[in-house]
Amino acid sequence: MKQTSFIAILLTILMLLLVMIAAVVFLVQRNQELTQMVEIQSSDQETMVEMSEDMATDLAVRQAALESAEATREALAGQITVDQERIQELKEELSQTESSLSQAESEIQDLAIQLFIFSPKDGAVVPPLEPVELFVAARSDAGIETIEITIDGEILVRYPSEGQPTSTIRTEWAPPEGEYLIEAVARDGDGRLSEPESVTIRAAFSTPAARTSALLRLTENEVIALRFPEPLETMVQPEVVEVNPDDLHQLLLTGRGVEESPFSDDDVLVLQALDLLPADTDTDDLINPAYDGTTLVYYDPDAEELTFYEPGDQPETFGRWVHIHDFTHQVLNETFQLDALEISSLDRDARSAVRALLEGEATYLQYLYAKGDYLEAEQQSEIFEGLSAAASNTMDDLPPYLQDEFAFAYSDGLLFVQSLHEQDGYSALNEAWLKLPESTEQILHPDRYRAGDRPLPVTIDPLGEDFENWRLVGEDVLGEYQLRQHLQALGLATNQIDQAATGWGGGRYVVYQNENNGDLILQLRLAWDTPEDSSEFAATYGTLLSQRYDGQGVALPGGDLCWEGEDATCLLTPAGDILIVRGPDLETVNAIVANQ
Structure with a gap:
């Protein structure tokens, strides 16, 4: 019995122990679940905070967009108001224009012949040397026969209109600097003349620099028209050998570029051996502005006078005339691709011949321009007065041989070019650039060039x-x-x-x-x-x-x-x-x- 009670107690204790163990296990599991729930709630809370911040940002953006849209709406409303006002103004202007046209038509119908100058307007100031449109209209029931426009009394254009009731004339005129009276008159089929209409305009440059630039452009265009009265045919050129344009002058004169001294010690010895320089000459004695283009030369074939001159800052007509020389170089270089010439490979005599063609043509165009119809008599006088004022004695420092060598291209070169031009026109000069003179003999005797008399090759045996x-x-x-x-x-x-x-x-x-x-x-x-x-x-x-x-x-x-x-x-x-x-x-x- 006692044993049975003990067992019962033991079992009871075991059951209590199991219950306690189960309770502990339950509590541990519950604690873990609670911990997980806390973590989940914490994560959810962070997510909600982030969502709250995003919503706040989005709300701010939407608010800004709303404010911008409101501002745009207000601006558009203002623009619509302005546009409506402008439309109303245009309607009023259109109404006034229609009324004016109606009145003008009525006045025209009341007159036998009527004339209007629509352009240019009276008192207009226009750029000199640039085209100005002249627009004139006339009407007569008898038909317009002619419309005539004059500038300061000189007829610019007389336009036949074939008897149409209403006739217009549009033309262009590039006025030199100055003030001008433009008048127009019309004649109808009954021989009646209209009342003359006139306007006064002034052609003036905006700045001195604009004036200089425009006058140079005018001169350049005149020189191009003078030198190339007809367009050249397209020419196939050889492969271009690059030559600095600044080198062209000295290359042809000395065979060396501007970065080199025009003469070496050996050059001096050669010239001394040929009796062309005194025995005591050295290279420093030969440095002169002639070699860098500072000193220029003009030969007048009429007076047979040669002038060395340094242009400097001279009156505008003389300055434009001097510009013709360098501009001619530029035009010839671009037209005939002188850069393609391997100048340094030419012999001395051939270089002198090509240089004579280049300088001779530039000087000849100066001569033709000065003697032609491009200038008034007082402007021609200004050129030769400027030439006299710019005359230079810097060449006097050079030995006579070098003075003559330098001047040869300008004087004999001009006479060579003049001979070709007077016989066959500018086509002969174009041909000369395609078939260059090969010797100074051809320059001195143009007939030898025309005959194709080429220099004979000559050799000298070396010393033993x-x-x-x-x-x-x-x-x-x-x-x-x-x-x-x-x-x-x-x-x-x-x-x-x-x-x-x-x-x-x-x-x-x-x-x-x-x-x-x-x-x-x-x-x-x-x-x-x-x-x-x-x-x-x-x-x-x-x-x-x-x-x-x-x-x-x-x-x-x-x-x-x-x-x-x-x-x-x-x-x-x-x-x-x-x-x-x-x-x-x-x-x-x-x-x-x-x-x-």
């Missing part, structure tokens, strides 16, 4: 091995013009120079210098058009050498002659050519001759 201490200083083509300068330097009279040099067919010079003592060797070889030309030159040059050496030359086997003094010169005639060899002594010259 015995001349190892001699270095080559320079060699190039000796053209007819430079030959003439050489003869002039030796003292030959002008008429004799022309006789001796005419007939030149080709030429070349070579100059060497002894590296030990600075002595020079000069070799000239000249080809001639005919044996008679060669013989004539040989006789003339022989006389010059006899004067130079104060004695007759010594004959060599074969009839050639040599002279000796402070230096020595031999005159030879190989194969019909002329070969001139000058050296420090006769032994040196004979050694060169033996090598030919």
Whole structure:
């Protein structure tokens, strides 16, 4: 019994223990559930806060949009009011215009012939040199036969209208600077004239700069119309070799660009060997504004006068006239693509010929413009007064040879261009740019250019091995013009120079210098058009050498002659050519001759 009670108690205790365990488990689970619920509620609360903030932002945006829409509505309402007022104004203006037209039509019907100038308005100020529209209308029951417009009494246009009852005329006129009276009159089919109608206008520039620009444009247009009266056919050009336009002047004159010195020490030695520069000349003596375009040249073929001048700031007519020269360069460069010329590859004589064509044409257009109908008499006087005022003596610092070399392109170049133009017009000049002159002989004798007389190739054998201490200083083509300068330097009279040099067919010079003592060797070889030309030159040059050496030359086997003094010169005639060899002594010259 006691055992049974114990078991019962034990079971009761176990049951209580199980109940307690179950209660603990239940409490733990409940605690976890509560914790999860708290976390969920916390997350929901954060979400609600974010949604609340988003709703507040959206509400603010909507409020701003509402305010903007309200402002736009108010602005549109204001604009509608303005537009309605403007529409009303336009209606009133239209009504007034219709009334005026009706009144004008009534007045026209009451008159036999009526004339109106609609444009320009009386008192108008217009830009000079720009087109102004002239609009005139006339009416007559008998029909309008003519309408005439005059400017300061000079007839601008007389328009036949074929008898229509109402006729209008529209034309353009570009007034120079000044004030003008424009008048119009009409004649009807019954021979009756209208009362003249007139307006006064003034053509004035807004600023001095506008005035200068407009006058230059006018001059440029006149020059283009003068030089190219007919459009050129499209030309196929060679591949362009880029040349800085600023280099063109000096490239043609010296073969070097503006970034280089126009002369080297060797250039000076060559010119000294050719008797074109004094022995004490150095490169610094040859620097001059002539080479950078500061000093210009004008040759007047009528007066046969050559003027060196530096334009500077001169009166406007003279300034416009000077501008023609550079503008012509620009037009010729663009039209005939002078940049395509490989100038540095041309020989000296060919460069001089091309330069003569370029400067000659620019100077010729200046001449034609000054002598033509483009200027009033007082403006023409202003040009030549300006030329006199701008005359420069800066070229006096250069040796005579270089003065002549510089001026050759302007004077002889102009005469060459003038000869082509007077014979075949501007088409001949266009052809000259497509088939460039190749020698100064062609410039001096335009008929030689027309005949296609090309310079003959001339070569000079190099010095032999015995001349190892001699270095080559320079060699190039000796053209007819430079030959003439050489003869002039030796003292030959002008008429004799022309006789001796005419007939030149080709030429070349070579100059060497002894590296030990600075002595020079000069070799000239000249080809001639005919044996008679060669013989004539040989006789003339022989006389010059006899004067130079104060004695007759010594004959060599074969009839050639040599002279000796402070230096020595031999005159030879190989194969019909002329070969001139000058050296420090006769032994040196004979050694060169033996090598030919």
